[in-house]
Amino acid sequence: MSPLLTAQLPAINTELAEYSELFTLIAALIYTLAFILFTVDAARSSSTIRRVEAELKAEAEAEQAALAGTDIGSSAGTSHAIPPALGTPGAAHEAELVDDDMGYVGDRRPVANVAVALTIMATAAHAFAVVTRGAAASRWPLGNMYEFLVGAALVVSTVYLVTLLRRDLRFLGVFVLGLVVVMMVAATIGFPTAVGHVQPALQSPWLAIHVSLASLSIGLFVLTFAMNLLQLVQARREKVMAGGATGWSDRILSQWQFMRLVPNAFSLESWAYRINAVAFVFWTLGPMITGAIWAQQSWGRYWGWDPKEVWTFVIWVVYAGYLHARATRGWTGNRAAWLSIIGFVCIIINYAVVNVYFPGLHSYAGLPE
Amino acid sequence: MSTEYDDAPGLQPSAHRDNAREDALNNAQGISKKDVTAPALGPTEMVRWAWTQLTSMRTALMLLLLLAIAAVPGSIFPQRVQDAFAVQTYIEDNPTLGPILDFFQLFDVYSSVWFSAIYILLFISLIGCIIPRARKHYQQMTSPPPRTPRRLERLPEYGALELGSEGPSPEQALDDAAKALKKRRYRVDVRRNEDGTGSVGAEKGYLREVGNIIFHVSLVGVLLFVALGTMFSYRGQKVIVEDEGFVNALVAYDNFYPGTWFSEDQLDPFTVQLDSFDRAFDRELVDGEPGPHWGNALDFNANVTVQDGTDAEPEQTTLRVNHPLTLGGANIFLVGNGYAPVVTVRDGEGEVAFSGPVITRPDDATYTSMTVIKAPDAAPEQLGFVGLLLPTAVDAGDGLGISVDPELQNPELHLNAYAGDLGLDDGVPQNVYVLDTDDLEVLNSREVAAGGITLSPGETHQLPGDMGSVEFEEVQDYIAIDITYDPGETAVLVFALTATGGLIASLYLRRRRIWVTAESNDAGRTLVQYGLLSRGEDFGLRHENIALRAQFEETWPVRPPEENTHS
Ligand code: HEM
Numbered sequence: 001m002s003p004l005l006t007a008q009l010p011a012i013n014t015e016l017a018e019y020s021e022l023f024t025l026i027a028a029l030i031y032t033l034a035f036i037l038f039t040v041d042a043a044r045s046s047s048t049i050r051r052v053e054a055e056l057k058a059e060a061e062a063e064q065a066a067l068a069g070t071d072i073g074s075s076a077g078t079s080h081a082i083p084p085a086l087g088t089p090g091a092a093h094e095a096e097l098v099d100d101d102m103g104y105v106g107d108r109r110p111v112a113n114v115a116v117a118l119t120i121m122a123t124a125a126h127a128f129a130v131v132t133r134g135a136a137a138s139r140w141p142l143g144n145m146y147e148f149l150v151g152a153a154l155v156v157s158t159v160y161l162v163t164l165l166r167r168d169l170r171f172l173g174v175f176v177l178g179l180v181v182v183m184m185v186a187a188t189i190g191f192p193t194a195v196g197h198v199q200p201a202l203q204s205p206w207l208a209i210h211v212s213l214a215s216l217s218i219g220l221f222v223l224t225f226a227m228n229l230l231q232l233v234q235a236r237r238e239k240v241m242a243g244g245a246t247g248w249s250d251r252i253l254s255q256w257q258f259m260r261l262v263p264n265a266f267s268l269e270s271w272a273y274r275i276n277a278v279a280f281v282f283w284t285l286g287p288m289i290t291g292a293i294w295a296q297q298s299w300g301r302y303w304g305w306d307p308k309e310v311w312t313f314v315i316w317v318v319y320a321g322y323l324h325a326r327a328t329r330g331w332t333g334n335r336a337a338w339l340s341i342i343g344f345v346c347i348i349i350n351y352a353v354v355n356v357y358f359p360g361l362h363s364y365a366g367l368p369e
Numbered sequence: 370m371s372t373e374y375d376d377a378p379g380l381q382p383s384a385h386r387d388n389a390r391e392d393a394l395n396n397a398q399g400i401s402k403k404d405v406t407a408p409a410l411g412p413t414e415m416v417r418w419a420w421t422q423l424t425s426m427r428t429a430l431m432l433l434l435l436l437a438i439a440a441v442p443g444s445i446f447p448q449r450v451q452d453a454f455a456v457q458t459y460i461e462d463n464p465t466l467g468p469i470l471d472f473f474q475l476f477d478v479y480s481s482v483w484f485s486a487i488y489i490l491l492f493i494s495l496i497g498c499i500i501p502r503a504r505k506h507y508q509q510m511t512s513p514p515p516r517t518p519r520r521l522e523r524l525p526e527y528g529a530l531e532l533g534s535e536g537p538s539p540e541q542a543l544d545d546a547a548k549a550l551k552k553r554r555y556r557v558d559v560r561r562n563e564d565g566t567g568s569v570g571a572e573k574g575y576l577r578e579v580g581n582i583i584f585h586v587s588l589v590g591v592l593l594f595v596a597l598g599t600m601f602s603y604r605g606q607k608v609i610v611e612d613e614g615f616v617n618a619l620v621a622y623d624n625f626y627p628g629t630w631f632s633e634d635q636l637d638p639f640t641v642q643l644d645s646f647d648r649a650f651d652r653e654l655v656d657g658e659p660g661p662h663w664g665n666a667l668d669f670n671a672n673v674t675v676q677d678g679t680d681a682e683p684e685q686t687t688l689r690v691n692h693p694l695t696l697g698g699a700n701i702f703l704v705g706n707g708y709a710p711v712v713t714v715r716d717g718e719g720e721v722a723f724s725g726p727v728i729t730r731p732d733d734a735t736y737t738s739m740t741v742i743k744a745p746d747a748a749p750e751q752l753g754f755v756g757l758l759l760p761t762a763v764d765a766g767d768g769l770g771i772s773v774d775p776e777l778q779n780p781e782l783h784l785n786a787y788a789g790d791l792g793l794d795d796g797v798p799q800n801v802y803v804l805d806t807d808d809l810e811v812l813n814s815r816e817v818a819a820g821g822i823t824l825s826p827g828e829t830h831q832l833p834g835d836m837g838s839v840e841f842e843e844v845q846d847y848i849a850i851d852i853t854y855d856p857g858e859t860a861v862l863v864f865a866l867t868a869t870g871g872l873i874a875s876l877y878l879r880r881r882r883i884w885v886t887a888e889s890n891d892a893g894r895t896l897v898q899y900g901l902l903s904r905g906e907d908f909g910l911r912h913e914n915i916a917l918r919a920q921f922e923e924t925w926p927v928r929p930p931e932e933n934t935h936s
Contacts, residue, residue: 011736012653014658076599196662197651200690270908277876284872289865298691300853301604302861305451305479305594307444317437325908327905328426340435346437358592 010140016030019196028184030122031157037115038173043330044111046213074141074222096354112170113347118160119177123157130154136195148211149187150353153180155219164225167271169203170262183222202290213286218347220279227272227346228337235265235334269333273326276340278320311350318343377854383484384691423490426668432491434718443478451894465716477709479667492592500587506578506641513558514570517884519719524884532895533926539887542895543567548883549920554885569885578907580874587868591861599856602628603635603699608846609929610709610726617697618854635696635854642656642674643687646706646846650775664734669706671848688850691842705849706777707731708738710758710782711842712805716747717835723747726845730802736760736775740782741804742839743791751791753804756822758844768815769825784822786832792928845921894928897921 052209065209130151134141142151161177163169169176237259253259262268291312292302303309322339325331397692420430447455462468474481513748521527537545540561547557547569593930605622607615615621617639653660671688675697676880685930694701709726715720722744729738742754761774770783777842787809812832815821819833831838887898899917901909921927 014655041770108486176869194661196653196660196665199666199668199841203668206689274908281869281873281876284869289862289869292865293862297693298702299704300693300700300851301855302858305443305448310440310444314437316441317433317440324426324430324433331427331430 005058010138012195012197013136013138016132020133020136020195022128022224023125023132024184024188027122027126028181029127029183030118030125030187031177031181034118035174037118038170038177039110040232041109041112041115041170042174046281100280103260106324109170115173115177116164116170119157120161121175123154123161124152126154126157133195137197139198139203140212142211142215143202143207144193145191145351146187146193148215149183149191152213152215152218152222153183153187155215156183156222159223160217170227170312171263172230173222175230176223179222179226195226204294204297206297207292209285210290210294211267213290215283217279218281218351220275220282221344224272224279224340227268227275228340230262230339231265231268232334232341234259234262234268238265244338258273265333269337272340274338275320277321279314280329283319289317307354308350311346312352313348315343315350377470378912384650413792420497423494423712429491429494430880432494434932436487436491438573439484440478446475446478448479449477456885469542473681474920474932488592492589495585495589499582499589502578503582507574508580510575512513514556514882517560517568517570517886518900521884521886521898524900524902526901527899528914528918529896529898530925531887531890531928532897533727533928534892534893534894539566539889539895542887542897543569543885545896546569546887546899546921546926548890549708550883550885550919553917553920555881566886566888568859568887569883571883571885572881574878574880576874577878577880578875580871580876580878583871584868587871589802589866590864591868594857594860596857597747598628598855598861599772601635602853602855602857604851604853604855606704606849606851608642608728608847609643610728611643611645611845612817614640615850616640617699619894621850626672627873637699638679639681639696639699639930640676641688641694641696641701641850642676643846643848644672646671648706648775648847664774669703671703671706688848700853702851702853703848704851707847707849708736708760708777709847710740710780711843711845712742712782713840713842714742714744714747714752714754714837716744716752717750718748719837720748721745724839725768728801728847731775733772735772739802740784741802742784742872743793743804745791745793747788747837750788750810750836751793752790752832753787753789753806753809753811754784754806754822754839755765755787755806756782758782760844768821768823780826780844782822784813784824784839785811785815786822786836786839788832788836879907879909881907881910883917896923915926 003365129140130147133147133150137143141147156176157180160169233253236250237253240253263271291309293311295304296302318339322336322343325339327334400561407592434631447459449456458474460471463470470476474483478484478736488632490578499596504883509597516807518524522529532542536542543559543561547559550557550569553573555573557576559567561567561569603626605625607617607621609749619625619633619635619636630858647668648666648668649670651660651665653662655661669690672685672686673694674683674696676683686694688701688703690703693703696737708731709728711726712723713721714723723742723746727740727742729740731738736758738758738760740754740758742755744752744754755771757772759770759772759779760776761772761778761782762770762775762783763779770781785806787804787806789809789810811817812834813819813822813830822830822839824830826837826841829838829840880903882902882904885897887895901910901914901917919935
């Protein structure tokens with residue numbers, strides 16, 4: 001071994017590594033707590049809904065009283081002084097607790113607020129854990145399955161919090177936090193890896209770019225997966241509520257008061273689309289393009305149909321199909337949602353199954369054929 | 370293919386998501402939606418109908434999903450592009466299923482007839498989709514915004530303002546509106562009627578469509594240059610043992626995969642010689658004990674002497690993972706490395722039947738390496754050896770050796786010896802790492818009385834029955850390099866990047882149309898109405914409405930709505 005080679009890789013900082021492990025654990029615990037609180041919030045929503053509904057009804061009655069006697073819309077030409085679209089489209093019938101932009105009508109959910117605060121704390125601890133892990137090994141903290149999963153979980157919770165700044169997505173908390181907890185647990189139990197250097201093929205600046213973009217898009221796809229699933233349930237529920245109840249499952253669904261805190265299927269779908277569109281660009285740039293550039297640098301071919309590459313391609317095509325579906329009559333709404341869900345299933349296959357059961361070049365072993 | 374709402378209805382080639390908005394517009398224009406008419410059955414109509422079907426959005430979607438499904442088997446079965454030997458092994462291990470899968474090209478998925486058919490159809494569909502789309506978009510970009518719908522209030526976003534009596538006349542209001550829209554970067558067209566009323570048509574976001582077209586055209590570019598590159602490309606593999614050289618000529622390769630249009634004079638005559646090889650492994654101690662990653666590979670470094678062309682000066686350089694060398698237009702990659710024990714085999718007559726380094730195949734992180742030695746020249750019987758090279762051998766109990774470290778701290782060769790016909794004369798190509806021992810006589814093995822062979826460097830083992838001897842001299846390093854040449858690479862990358870650019874424009878830019886009308890109402894005041902419409906997804910249309918309204922309210926004295934309702 002040449003002295004030059006080892007000099008390039010600084011020693012592992014075990015103290016930082018221990019901090020990283022500790023904070024990963026702390027983050028996972030707080031996430032779990034937040035998840036439990038979000039669940040409690042969802043369970044308590046029935047009473048919340050009843051209260052909010054009463055408030056709304058009172059408000060509506062007061063408005064009616066104020067407007068009594070004025071003739072609205074008598075002359076067709078001038079009645080549009082207020083653009084109707086500025087109001088809630090589809091009219092504010094009583095059951096609408098969430099509008100299309102996911103703003104809540106009536107807004108007191110202390111438990112959910114605590115859950116959000118906990119999520120913020122957990123995300124901060126989580127970010128610290130990821131940063132110290134990278135610092136401990138003096139490299140980008142995305143070098144193996146464990147780090148990748150922990151990193152993607154951080155993206156999920158960060159994106160969720162950032163979106164919360166602009167939209168009230170607290171209803172998604174149960175799902176998002178649930179997924180984050182699953183990811184953290186899967187990383188810790190499924191792929192535990194101590195802090196260390198990475199093998200030669202992974203020592204490339206492309207690793208940072210490629211894997212970060214991949215985590216970023218996967219984090220976003222996790223969110224849309226949750227939203228599209230909710231959308232399917234909500235669409236079904238909307239049908240049931242509109243009078244289509246048939247089987248016992250429909251009857252149970254109609255009892256799910258919690259779903260009334262969830263925006264309607266249409267706005268879930270448009271929000272999922274917006275996020276998917278961003279994630280698709282990241283997937284194009286990350287796994288596809290920078291992946292190809294790196295493969296070219298490392299293995300001499302930009303695309304070789306290695307199992308990992310096959311699935312990266314399949315995922316890309318499925319989401320391209322999703323974007324197309326939304327532009328095709330008869331394929332919008334629930335059908336498009338299914339494509340988005342299938343895309344996410346492919347991501348899971350790519351991560352869990354391909355990495356483990358189809359070792360290709362991506363498990364670099366330094367061997368000739 | 371997307372439809373244009375200002376087309377004549379019925380000519381619309383296919384369904385489009387904009388339909389909700391499109392229907393809104395047709396509604397506003399007072400046009401009712403017509404169903405797609407069944408094709409008349411003449412031959413030309415049939416062809417045209419088939420073409421319309423092929424280039425429809427629904428077909429594109431189906432083909433895309435089909436492509437995704439068709440790609441999957443390539444990750445399940447071994448592929449020849451990846452590992453031809455794995456395919457051969459698979460077929461041998463599955464004598465019934467293997468040939469059937471092979472017949473359906475499941476080992477060559479990405480060059481198979483059916484996979485090609487899907488993507489060729491997809492790309493024909495794509496081209497059939499882009500050309501009319503680009504033509505139409507060019508027309509739109511060079512002509513004024515579409516005519517003003519009759520009933521603006523039926524558009525997805527709508528607003529009306531009644532101006533104060535001191536406010537501008539309808540003509541003036543139109544000019545002001547045009548100015549406001551220009552400021553918002555719309556392309557504006559003012560239409561005046563004789564009676565002083567009129568309308569403004571405005572449109573922006575043409576780049577969205579341009580982006581979409583660039584994206585799809587770039588995909589064609591990517592495909593084209595992947596194909597062209599592959600045709601003129603070559604890829605080869607070579608194992609080089611320490612102090613050995615490689616000359617870039619067809620005969621020198623271990624494996625060579627030329628593209629369809631490859632010709633031998635594409636090979637530039639460069640040479641690569643391996644001078645020495647360094648490996649660095651993780652030696653991190655935790656509390657004085659080997660850490661969790663002890664022995665993991667950290668760096669490989671091949672010191673090589675290269676000569677780029679026959680006249681060039683030899684030059685010393687290093688070849689490392691992720692750091693390819695470029696010689697004569699080709700790229701050279703370090704893709705593997707391992708140990709090559711130098712072995713001499715003498716036969717029963719005392720002649721040297723084999724002598725030299727043996728390429729072994731490391732099978733795990735401690736470089737436990739599969740070793741096969743074939744000595745077909747041995748007499749009276751051919752000799753063969755199968756076993757392992759253990760870089761740091763320790764006894765795992767009952768004489769079974771294992772390697773505990775990848776570095777050469779206690780190298781040992783553990784071999785079984787065989788005699789008989791090695792089957793090398795049949796002309797069937799054989800894998801160097803495999804020796805079929807079924808029909809051979811066992812000389813040394815743990816299963817027979819003579820036992821297996823264990824050798825350290827410098828030791829010699831005499832084979833039983835005076836069949837000869839095997840000597841383990843020393844261990845050398847070898848590297849495996851890939852040499853690739855693909856002239857299409859750069860173009861593929863460029864098109865991939867323009868595709869991304871186009872995609873971003875296409876996904877995030879908004880294509881919007883606004884129409885504004887102005888007229889005098891019964892009270893003699895100016896009434897301004899406006900409607901907004903977007904093509905494709907647009908979640909900000911309502912915000913645009915609000916912003917536009919705010920701008921109008923700044924420009925004109927607007928009568929508050931309460932007064933209206935009481936007027
Ligand atoms: C190689 C296969 C194809 C891929 C990977 C692909 C990918 C995409 C993607 C990612 C988008 C989203 C960008 C956007 O919404 O503007 C898109 C949009 C679009 N594609 Fe394709 N496409 C393919 C083939 C086709 C074909 C064959 C057609 C025509 C039949 C087509 C027509 C369209 C149209 C009209 C849009 C715009 C949809 C909209 O306005 O929302 N594409 N395509």
